[in-house]
């Protein structure tokens with residue numbers, strides 16, 4: 001009988017195996033009931049990349065979008081009730097100064113921003129500071145290196161042309177390829193003075209050796225755009241596109257400058273870059289929209305003062321053209337899928353397609369009378385405004401503080 005256990009199941013073994021079967025059934029049930037880690041229920045899902053604009057449930061598992069449907073009844077570990085709210089891809093802000101502040105990434109995350117670009121806060125000399133913020137950011141953050149090696153300076157980044165140092169910028173990029181996503185050239189007369197053309201030429205010299213885009217800060221340049229814009233290549237970004245004259249993108253007769261149209265036709269992107277000084281004036285906005293030259297992206301030019309100024313947050317900036325006839329899905333596209341096409345780090349973001357990383361912004365679209373500020377104390381009144389409500393990053397709900 002030495003080999004009995006090989007042929008007969010003893011009572012003890014029977015109990016053990018039954019217990020195991022029961023336990024594994026329980027595990028299977030638990031797995032079934034929490035097949036999803038999170039379900040966002042009943043919101044108006046707007047995913048311009050998938051041409052979705054409908055009331056849907058969104059189910060998440062493994063940090064990714066697992067299912068979208070009219071009614072997903074499975075249980076989930078967590079649930080967000082989004083009835084009456086918008087559920088959109090996590091917002092991508094391509095012009096911020098988040099990298100300047102250790103707490104920056106967390107602050108914008110609460111506004112629904114699940115990806116950010118720091119646009120030139122630092123140059124080669126102190127690039128490690130902004131890269132440290134990007135490295136520790138919970139959401140994806142990348143840096144545009146300022147061609148001015150000392151970064152943003154009150155006296156003007158490249159007023160001293162020697163600061164536009166090609167070899168210093170190249171060296172900084174080669175050491176930080178994983179976090180530097182492009183080169184920033186700030187060209188206004190109080191930043192680059194008469195050096196604007198040469199500063200842009202040098203920025204391109206740096207960027208082209210790495211296949212990176214250049215973002216220019218336009219507005220009130222000394223050199224006309226007709227001379228500056230031919231230096232822009234496909235994939236580059238013009239920020240502050242609503243900057244008033246001198247040298248705005250539209251002439252006095254209401255025509256978009258030919259160099260601007262040519263730039264867009266060869267694949268240069270046009271970004272809002274809301275900011276606080278010299279970048280937006282309502283009459284210029286109105287003329288540009290009348291000429292049907294819509295922005296490709298919204299961005300805040302965010303810093304820690306934003307909440308106390310006309311910027312407030314990215315959802316507020318996204319609201320400003322609704323009164324000029326931009327649709328809600330078009331506004332969402334400009335802060336999601338459009339931005340994802342500009343920087344490769346966001347390649348799989350900006351959409352809620354099944355399989356995409358579950359970065360999601362839940363927004364409220366409120367009706368009322370909302371005052372929107374330009375950078376010249378001008379106001380317009382809008383009838384609708386987006387407000388942040390909840391953020392989901394990699395499938396996890398972010399706690400608002």
Ligand SMILES: [Zn+2]
Pocket residue numbers: 095096097119301
């Ligand atoms: Zn900026």
